[in-house]
Amino acid sequence: MSSVHLSFYTEHSFSNLIDTLKSEKHEDRKYFSPAKLQDPRYDELPLSIRVLLEAAIRKCDDFYVRKEDVETILDWRRQQGSAEVPFSPARLLLQDFTGIPAMVDLAAMRDAVARQGGDPSQVNPKCPTDLIVDHALQIDFGKWPEIALKNQEKELIRNRERLQFFKWCSQAFKNVNVVPPDISAVHQVNLEYLCQAVQEHEDFVYPDSVVGTDSHTTMVNGLGILGWGVGGIESEAVMLGQPVTLTLPKVVGCKLLGSVNVLATSIDIVLGITKHLRQAGISGKFVEFFGPGVSQLSAPDRTTIANMCPEYNATVSFFPVDDVTLKHFKQANFSEEKLELVEAYLKAVKLFRSYQDLGEDPHYSEVIEIDLSSIVPHVSGPKRSQDRVEVSNMKKDFLNCLNEKVGFKGFHIPVEKQTTLMPFLHGSREYQLTHGSVVLAALISCTNNCNPSVMLAAGLLAKKAVGAGLSVRPYIQTSLAPGSGMVTHYLSASGVLPYFSQLGFEVVGYGCATCVGNTSPLPEAVVNAIKQGDLVACGVLSGSRHFEGRLCDCVRANYLASPPLVVAYAIAGTVSIDFETEPLGTKPGKEVYLRDVWPSREEVQHTEENMSSYNLEASEAELFPWDPKSTYIRCPPFFNKLTKELCEPQPMENAHALLFLGDMVTTDHISPAGSIARVSAAAKYLQSKRLTPREFNSYGARRGNDAVMTRGTFASIKLQNRFVGKAGPKTLHVPSGQIMDVFDAAERYQRDGIPLIILAGKKYGSGNSRDWAAKGPYLLGVRAVIAESFEKLHKNHLVAMGIAPLQFLPGQSADSLELSGKEKFSLCIPKDLSPGQEITTSTGKTFQVIASFENAVDMVFYKHGGILNTKTDQ
Structure with missing residues (x-):
């Protein structure tokens, strides 16, 4: 141990808690022992809170982490849900x-x-x-x-x-x-x-x-x-x-x-x-x-x-x-x-x-x-992971989805069109699609922790199905994207990998693919049949993400299922099937049911127990040599106006609403991660750089280029903007009355020096973490989001980018206040960032909002114009 390190712990506020492991092989290992506090509250703490406490004790420097923070965590029973504490991860x-x-x-x-x-x-x-x-x-x-x-x-x-x-x-x-x-x-x-x-x-x-x-x-x-x-x-x-x-x-x-x-x-x-x-x-x-x-x-x-x-x-x-x-x-x-x-x-x-x-x-x-x-077998969908359907009730539930009005589950297909059959040619053979037809089946093991039991169950089902003479129709887009090479190893070692291959589930590579919208295109004949018949085609995958339109824009119903069920639905070719009474397939003289090929828990356990580079040149300079021709890596503009002096937040006078949104706007809607549409603002930028559509790649791959990501903000084809009335990445430029791309409207507002806000409903920013969902709006000129409620993590991101998260008072909304979104909004946020704020509009209407800053750190970040400038000041 170095003398500097030893000196640090000698002077540490909790040096009296340092102990030595009582182990023959590890007697030289030291650790901070919370038990030496001799405080009975420690034994009552949940074990997850004990981890927070140990980190606070070990990292206590009386600056970032104070002795008071240690006491706060130890007093968890009284302080939970209210006190702020620091956590330094390993x-x-x-x-x-x-x-x-x-x-x-x-x-x-x-x-x-x-x-x-x-x-x-x-x-x-x-x-x-x-x-x-x-x-x-x-x-x-x-x-x-x-x-x-x-x-x-x-x-x-x-x-x-x-x-x-x-x-x-x-x-x-x-x-x-x-x-x-x-x-x-x-x-x-x-x-x-x-x-x-x-x-x-x-x-x-x-x-x-x-x-x-x-x-x-x-x-x-x-x-x-x-x-x-x-x-x-x-x-x-x-x-x-x-x-x-x-x-x-x-x-x-x-x-x-x-x-x-x-x-x-x-x-x-x-x-x-x-x-x-x-x-x-x-x-x-x-x-x-x-x-x-x-x-x-x-x-x-x-x-x-x-x-x-x-x-x-x-x-x-x-x-x-x-x-x-x-x-x-x-x-x-x-x-x-x-x-x-x-x-x-x-x-x-x-x-x-x-x-x-x-x-x-x-x-x-x-x-x-x-x-x-x-707990019995379920699938989840067709649009949200919380909408669970018992497998035994799947056929009935899908029919209900066809009948229900358009919403989180419904598609509102007229009864007379629910039996539509659309013939098409694939190869030299004719097939038919109808509502419920499976056109995409993806086995994804990353979100199953390459779980041997479920992946092996899928492999054993594939083996039995092939043995029974069953197959997957060749037009169905099938893929196997393992989370890592370990998955391929145990599938190969167990002998089931060839049967996946025979059903069309080839290993496509290692990494996120279908989940983030990077699936290969469906056959053109399939796409045409879906569009001509206005069919609710289906995708089935074993991941944990399936927002509408995320997998493929023409696949309207997407179900999360366990890996063996993904294989089963791919073989059946439809989600509109009752596995108890209807066969997966029919062979000469025999109907094959799911129960005939479903592996038992004992078979899976027995199989599990008996399973037997890259070279790139790069600069070594301290500063990165930015290439002005690069379309992937660009020096972002966050530090262009950097000053050592603190600039207080400025009032927002006569701000316009860039977008007028409803409930459940996800980070996928705000900053898509999938493919770049050919008619999007990002596509126009890339075409100006002489790239062809095949070279566009995805938004996720180009997150190092602010020019692409800013143009990709609110570029989701499923964005519902009340200014426009139909889904798409468009908005109303209020002063001119023109409908245009969101980026073009924002750019025009910025040229005219007009600050921007966003109006939204409940749970703004739901979904997975995505920092460009906050960075993008910031670069578009958005300075505040007024919503009925926020997803916590995304709200933190807004604050960290210097965007004020403002919340309507309980029971109020843009509709209850009769806001059209076309008004001009003025707001003066005081230096103390007090919770209650008043907004006035150009129509003379005044209403209160809550400035949703949760703690002192939020306030510091906001006052500095975001976390990036805060770090640089320090």
Whole structure:
């Protein structure tokens, strides 16, 4: 241990809590022991809160983390839900889509520091940072020999500029590790390669923890590692040494009872638990699992459940470490010495659990009980993950969806058109499509934690189906996008991979593809048949994201299902099927039902138990050599007006509404991640750079180019803007009365010096974390969003970009106030940023709003014009 490090801990505010592990092999390891506080409140804390407490004790510097913060966390029972506390994670995780703008901002910050005479090499992450290149995969080739290799080659060519920038980051920045493409999806790299359970630094041990820019970072909580998703904006603060500030959360204890239904997969359990927790109203809370039922769940099952917590708006779903977790770590090639260290340390600080011992149960804010035996197989859809449908009721439910008016579930198809059959030719054979026909089936293992049980169940079903003579119609767009090479390994080792291939489920590559809209185009004849018949065609996938229009703009109904059910529906060719009474297919003299090919739990377990680079040149300069011709990497304009003096927020006088939106506007609507439409403002920009539509790539891949991303803001084809009256990325330029692209209208407003606001309804900013959903509006000139309510994480992003989140008073809305959206709005935000604000309109109407700043940190960020300028000031 260095003398400087030793001196730091000698002078530490809690140096009296330093202890030595009582272990023969690890007697030189030291740790901070909260138990030495001799405070009975510690034993009552949920284990997830104990992790927060340990981090506060260890990182206490009386600046970012104060002794008062330690006392606040220790007093969790009284302070929960109200007090603000800091959390310093052990590591930071970035994926390329949201990580690249963070790294681009840091590169631009180096330029700004150099211009002001500083040393740019001092701009480095202070928190260990892993950047995983996983979201670039686009499926160009389907049903082709060596498909994964061809897609990988195309990926490297298409994304060369971005990959060169990543390589520069790994060389120029200290404390940055870049994981190249074609290794794995970010949340699985997090589990398979980066998870440590217990971290070590200079003879000190402490709990592993992480925050990441991927919404599925929460998967690690299934292994007893506290972690959750943040935006790229917050991640930059963490990189530079600032803790994450959060409201000391309420912790909901989720007690699992009963035995798992023999037909239920982990996905069914996930969706069943998701339904219970969503109905419980746990937004912004921690969930911690306990009870005897937990012991029945494998580590992959737990990480699958933890992975879905963004869907029910919990911050984390935490499974404390137990013997099952240790067994998983052993299978993950933890050495015996590492396993002994993990067990010894976690038991020493009381972070290890026996779920059968009721005496270990901590105190929770509230307790929810779930009987595992009550959970039966479901799918989710056709538009939202919360709309769950029992598989036994699927055919009836889909028919109801056709009849219902257009909405979250309905499509309003006239009765006389519900039996429409559209013939088409594929190859040399004629097929027919109708409502409910499956045209897209994607097996995605990343959101299942490459869960052996569900993926092997799908493989065994495929094997039995092929053996029974069943097949998948060749026009159905099928793909297998494993979360990592580990999935391919165990599918190959178990002998089921060839049967996937025979059904058309070829491995297309490793990374996010279908989930983010990067699926290959459907056959033209299929698209024409869908459009001509106005058919509600269907996609089925085993992911966790399926917003309407996200997978493919002509596929209107999308269902989340377990991997074996994805295979089953692909074979059936329709979602309008009753598996109990209707066969998957008919062979000469025999009807084959799902029950005939569905593998038993014993078959899956038996199979599971018996399973037997990249080279890019990059500059080594301290400052990144920006290429003015690059269409992927551009120096962003956030620091163009940087000053050392604090500029107070300016009044908004005679602002116009850029958009007038309704409820549930998601970050997908605000900043799409999928393909760039040929008629979009972003497309016009790329065409001006002499790119062809095939070279456009996706918005996600071009997040390092502010010119593309600003033009892509509100570019969703599903955006419902009340100024326009139909879906699309258009708006009304109020002064001229013209309908135009959102970007063009915003640019015209900015030329005229007119500030902008957005009017919205409930849950503005729902969905997964996306920093360009805040950066984009900021660069469009938006200075405030007035909504009935906000999704918490997105609201934080708005504040961090200097956009004021203003909330209508309870019971009020734009409609109740009779706002047309065409008025001019004036607002003077006082220096103290007091909650109550008054807005006046050009029509003489006045109404009150709530300035939704949650804490002092929010106010500091807003007063500085956003977190980027705040960091630079420091």
